[in-house]
Amino acid sequence: MEPIIIARNLKKTYRMGNTKIHALAGVDIDVMPGEVCAILGTSGSGKSTLLSLLAGLEHPTAGKIFIRKKPTYKMNESELVDFRLKHIGFVFQSFNLMPTMTAAENVALPLMFRGVPRAVRMKAANRLLVEMGLGKHLKNMPNQLSGGQQQRVSIARAIIAKPEIIFADEPTGNLDSVTAEQIMEIMCGQVRKRGATLLFVTHDPTKAEYADQVIHIIDGKVAKRERHGPAAGKTAQAESETQGEET
Ligand code: ADP
Numbered sequence: 001m002e003p004i005i006i007a008r009n010l011k012k013t014y015r016m017g018n019t020k021i022h023a024l025a026g027v028d029i030d031v032m033p034g035e036v037c038a039i040l041g042t043s044g045s046g047k048s049t050l051l052s053l054l055a056g057l058e059h060p061t062a063g064k065i066f067i068r069k070k071p072t073y074k075m076n077e078s079e080l081v082d083f084r085l086k087h088i089g090f091v092f093q094s095f096n097l098m099p100t101m102t103a104a105e106n107v108a109l110p111l112m113f114r115g116v117p118r119a120v121r122m123k124a125a126n127r128l129l130v131e132m133g134l135g136k137h138l139k140n141m142p143n144q145l146s147g148g149q150q151q152r153v154s155i156a157r158a159i160i161a162k163p164e165i166i167f168a169d170e171p172t173g174n175l176d177s178v179t180a181e182q183i184m185e186i187m188c189g190q191v192r193k194r195g196a197t198l199l200f201v202t203h204d205p206t207k208a209e210y211a212d213q214v215i216h217i218i219d220g221k222v223a224k225r226e227r228h229g230p231a232a233g234k235t236a237q238a239e240s241e242t243q244g245e246e247t
């Protein structure tokens, strides 16, 4: 199996007047299909920059990115827009819901962009929100929902069009600790159930425990890589061999 996300020697330098800020200073990433991957680092370490390069929201200063074997670092804006629409879902720290739309309308939005008729997309949105425990809030506006409820809506919006990859930047950063755990459970649960790949960013080591692979970044560089999940290369192989012996 080949990685679904590959980055090689990825660099991003920002210029602030005469000073250069090396937000990313040569980062290599491999994420396998179906893997849940955490990018763990303190504030300012380059996590959001990394996510925005991988998602094609910004261009790298140097380095290569391949998503689903496609060299996205070579794509122009309109190719990137199309690529994101077809293959990528997003979850943000501050939810980013449309304030004038109901919960269900927000969830249905990605299907609207794909030309799915209103009745069909609203039915799909309603069903997904019911599954995520928001059946009583389908018609609520975002400001009539708690933070945790808004983040559930935004997770539903990220997955409804069945993207292969979901990117999440500090998805629990605005939530209390109990709600944050619930959101990690529901986000990782939904992603795993669908066989999608999740790359999330966090500064909190306890959230990284939900991941199969944890990539620690310090000052724009990978400081450490850990794998401990089902997609964890050797470990997964060893485990499945052991299971084979038992049966
Ligand atoms: P994190 O998400 O880990 O907090 P960021 O990726 O946002 O870190 O930022 C990494 C570094 O790059 C920081 O020093 C930040 O100030 C700088 N940086 C990020 N975006 C910009 C930008 N648009 N212009 C200038 N500097 C930036």
Ligand code: MG
Residues within 6 Å of the ligand: 047, 048, 049
């Ligand atoms: Mg950030």
